[in-house]
Amino acid sequence: MNKNNYEILAPAGSFEALEAGVKAGCNAVYLGGEKFSARSKAHNFSNEDLKKAVEYAHLRNVKIYVTINILIDDTEMREAIKFTEYLYKIGVDAIIVQDLGFSLFARKLFRGMEIHASTQMAINNLYGAKTVEAFGFERVVLARETELSEIELIKEQTDLDIEGFVHGALCVCFSGECLMSSMIGARSGNRGDCAQPCRKKYEILDLDFNKVADEKYLISPKDLNTISSVKQLIDRGIYSLKIEGRMKKPEYVYQIVSSYKKAIEDEVNSEDKNNVKQIFNRGFTNGLFNGDFGRDFISYDRPDNRGVLIGEVISKTKSTYILLLNDKVNIGDGLEFNYNGNSIGLKSDFNSGNLKEYKFKTDKKIIVGSKIYKTSSKELLDSINFKLNESASYRIVNIRAEFRIDKKPVIEMECDGFVVREEIDTLVQKAQNRALDEERIRENLSKLGSTIYKAGLINIILDENIFMPKSAINELRRAAIEKLDRLFIKRDRAGIFVDNSIFNIDRKVKRSKAKLNVEINNLDDLKSLNEKKVNKIYFPIDKITDDVISYLKEKNIMLSAVFKKFQNSKQLVESFDILKNNFHLFDEVLLNNLSQISLLNGIDIVKVADIGLNAFNSYSVKCLLEMGFDRVILSPELNNRQIKVISKNFADKIEVISHGLIPVMTMVHCPMSVELNCKDTKNCIKCKYSRGFYLKDGKGEKFLVERDRETSQIFNCHPIMLAEKVKNYMSMGIENYKLNLREDIDESVNLYSDILSGKSFNSDIIKDKLVKKYGAVTNGHYNRGILNGQSV
Structure with missing residues (x-):
């Protein structure tokens, strides 16, 4: 440290x-x-x-x-x-x-x-x-x-x-966990190519699609x-x-x-x-x-640079406007005239001086009452550029030089722990005319203006009545500086050898029958699930209530406990305590954050890497398995080609999300807090919108938002449905398939159970229901992926 x-x-x-x-x-x-x-x-x-x-x-x-x-x-x-x-x-x-x-x-x-x-x-x-x-x-x-x-x-x-x-x-979303740009348009923040959907306008709809709030920049921090x-x-x-x-x-x-x-x-x-x-x-x-929250955190009226408010348009006569200013305007300043979100921008062609009221002519149609913002200051930019063009010193160098007749001149420089010694072949001579004095030598050695050094202590030792050309002293100084430069640039590091064999993965896949795993979110959905048709039931650890426990005991059902993507230490320990206190109810845990690896280290339970761990390649899968994970749920940003590559070595240890709504943002912010003007999270549990609402974008797409304690999740506008693609994954030997279910639970389980069993199936009924509710279904990244347009 x-x-x-x-x-x-x-x-x-x-x-x-x-x-x-x-x-x-x-x-x-x-x-x-x-x-x-x-x-x-x-x-x-x-x-x-x-x-x-x-x-x-x-x-x-x-x-x-x-x-x-x-x-x-x-x-x-x-x-x-x-x-x-x-x-x-x-x-x-x-x-x-x-x-x-x-x-x-x-x-x-x-x-x-x-x-x-x-x-x-x-x-x-x-x-x-x-x-x-x-x-x-x-x-x-x-x-x-x-x-x-x-x-x-x-x-x-x-x-x-x-x-x-x-x-x-x-970013409004926890970094590394934002898939919204990726799922909408294949531009992934995890690849440095985010299209910033957070900077767009959204309406709010309730769960019945009734409008609750007008368009605002509800998720633009x-x-x-x-x-x-x-x-x-x-x-x-x-x-x-x-x-x-x-x-x-x-x-x-x-x-x-x-x-x-x-x-x-x-x-x-x-x-x-x-x-x-x-x-x-x-x-x-x-x-x-x-502690900022809601409107204190979100720039809900605009998503871009707003500059500094400097005045208002107070009147107009034909093309002449009277500006009431509280700061001066210079030629070259960027100005914006904004009236209720409608703005006109221009570059100033006038100097207002110290006038509080200034007459301004323009052919642009500016509304009286518009606020005036200075979006860029020519004076500030000129001042900064002047400083950027100035030379600067960054290190103090102490100098010791020795000039002895008939010997080579010697210089030593000490700077920040480094010492260099240099000499040149030109000998110091006895002066024939005007001798070289200490003051002139000191002046030459101090000339460091074009370097990054500033002269500190200068100690000069010299014989009487000596002579050296000024060029030789400059050469001596430059040689020492160059040697000192090399020491600061150099990093002493042991050589390395990258053995290409480290990239070779030759793991034998163990073939087994395909398995269906289902993620649900509440007791009602658990009750509607035919557990005999699924391999694992994924259930949020923090939603394990007494009622859930009673039902599990009654039905003799075991769950896979899903940990959240984000919690503080206290909340994470609380979830861990639920696991410990009900250990007999869980046969495995799904981890979504690196923090959970540390906390659950040494706990004797099967561990599964969920999508929060962003397993995007074979090497990440290999690392997770070596850490003791039993299997890895792959990133939903992978396409068919990439999954095929990973499956060659890990088909029996990977899992593919095949159906349902994908979470595309996880965040502390609640979009509804902007509309309701919430100051903190104290009333989240009581809020009538805690069950959920929708954000509707400019294209009419609707994104489900769910608020759980102090975290919001936004889900993709269209559910994934890979019913027609699963057979291809099965041909790769992939064993595990995950369904994220919120509706049509029994029908969805039956559909994918038939697919995995090799039976004939008809996916049209479920597809039609989803299209009716969400407008469309999607193959997600099955074909396109996020690698700069690469596909299958």
């Missing part, structure tokens, strides 16, 4: 943004290569750019972290490891990872480089942190929803560095801003203060980094805070961890 108090971690989507972060005073930068990055639309860095970035940053005492934070396909694993080997060799300080199979490969191979668990790994509590610590990771990047008390627990009970987001755009509380986050245990923004411009990076640095050093003022707002904002939230 680092001994320093904090690290400011800046984003970089381009080399210019990297430079901006460093010049603003960051301690580390995170960026992505041309592949394997969760910001595929950013400019990103070629291999050559990455090497240049490492050299630039290390010279300036800044670390470089490279994102390999997507789910990786079987066909990409060798390339991902080869890319990581390159990063290792050029001195990258750490990689940020999501994919479980890749992560454990990387940890085993690249011991000299830190591995950081990405926020895409969805770690939000102590037990999740303990899991990745056991994997050998050095740092955990916490989910943005992580509670402050959990941060303190992780600090106290692990040796991990803790990284947390402090500023910028927020404000931007996080903790500039007033960042020191408290450090005190809680956040070491690395992460700024979101790899899609942002260099000016944004500079402003945010410099302002947070000032805040930590108690130097931030109102102008800095206003500049933070001016550079970009969707409105600001203090974050869920600071």
Whole structure:
């Protein structure tokens, strides 16, 4: 663990943004290569750019972290490891990872480089942190929803560095668990290609499809801003203060980094805070961890940059408008005139000076009463760019030089623990005319303006009456600086050998008959289920009530306990206690979060990896089985081709979701809280909409939302129905098939039971019912997948 108090971690989507972060005073930068990055639309860095970035940053005492934070396909694993080997060799300080199979490969191979668990790994509590610590990771990047008390627990009970987001755009869904963009249009956040459906408008309908609320941006979060509380986050245990923004411009990076640095050093003022707002904002939230909820968290009126409110249009005569201003406008400023959500944007062609009322002519049709926002400030951008063009020093160097007649001149430089010694072949001569004095030598040795160094102590030893050409002294200084540069750029790492045999999986599949597993959510559905036709019954662990227990005992039924995707430590332990207290009722558990691996370690019960663990390739399946899992439910983002590859070695140990609604978002936020103006989660249990409601998008698609305690789940608008595809999976030898059932339980079980038994079947009745309710059924990713349009 680092001994320093904090690290400011800046984003970089381009080399210019990297430079901006460093010049603003960051301690580390995170960026992505041309592949394997969760910001595929950013400019990103070629291999050559990455090497240049490492050299630039290390010279300036800044670390470089490279994102390999997507789910990786079987066909990409060798390339991902080869890319990581390159990063290792050029001195990258750490990689940020999501994919479980890749992560454990990387940890085993690249011991000299830190591995950081990405926020895409969805770690939000102590037990999740303990899991990745056991994997050998050095740092955990916490989910943005992580509670402050959990941060303190992780600090106290692990040796991990803790990284947390402090500023910028927020995902409304727990990162790594959002499938909404993927299921709607095959653009997956888990592949860095999210289409941001959270930034769209939605209506609210009740369960009978009656309209409850008009269109708003109900799941579009404000931007996080903790500039007033960042020191408290450090005190809680956040070491690395992460700024979101790899899609942002260099000016944004500079402003945010410099302002947070000032805040930590108690130097931030109102102008800095206003500049933070001016550079970009969707409105600001203090974050869920600071108690914001509902309208305090969601930018429900608009999803984009709103700038700073500077005035109002108070009157109009023909094409002349009177603007009432509380801030000056300069030529080149971006302005927006907004009236009840209708906006007109333009670039200013005037200077208002200090006038409070300004006459403004335009042919644009602006409504009197419009609010005036400054969406960009030419003055601020010019100020930032001036600073970006200034030279800066980052390291103090102490110099000792010796000049003896008829000997080679010698220079020693000491900087941040490194000492270099250099000499040149030119001999020091006895002066024939004007001798070289100490002051002139000192002046030449101090000329470090084009380097990253600033001269500290200078100690010069010289004979009397000497002479050396100025060019020779400059050559001596430059040679020492170059040697010092190489020491800062270099990373001493043991050589590695990547044996290609590690990619070979040769496991023998044990053939057995196909099995039907069903997930249901309540006692009524349990009662309607013919348990004799199914292999396993999946049931939420936190919905085990006395009535459920009585029914299980009466019918002599055992369940598979499904753990939730997200809980804090207290809630997770409560679920664990239900398991312990009713151990005889469960024959296995389904785990949906890395935290549950740590908590259930050593518990003698069959473990199944559910979709929350994002098993996307053979290597992740292999890792999970080696951890003691009995089988693995594959990611619903896999297509037929990918599943076929995995099935070659693991057909008897994998499970495919074949029917039902897929959860596409899991979040703390409740969309209904925006409409009802809820201030917290205290009334969630009593809320009449707790049974569910629908979000309706602009295309008329309806997404079911269910609120369970302090978590909401959004389900895909169309249920998956693979009745016609299951036989293909059976031909691959796949044994286990999962149904997510909310309706037509008996009919659905009978249908898929017949399919798995090889009997003739007719799926039209169920299909027609689902189409009537949901508008359509879908094959999900059976054909398309999420690999940039690759299909079967």
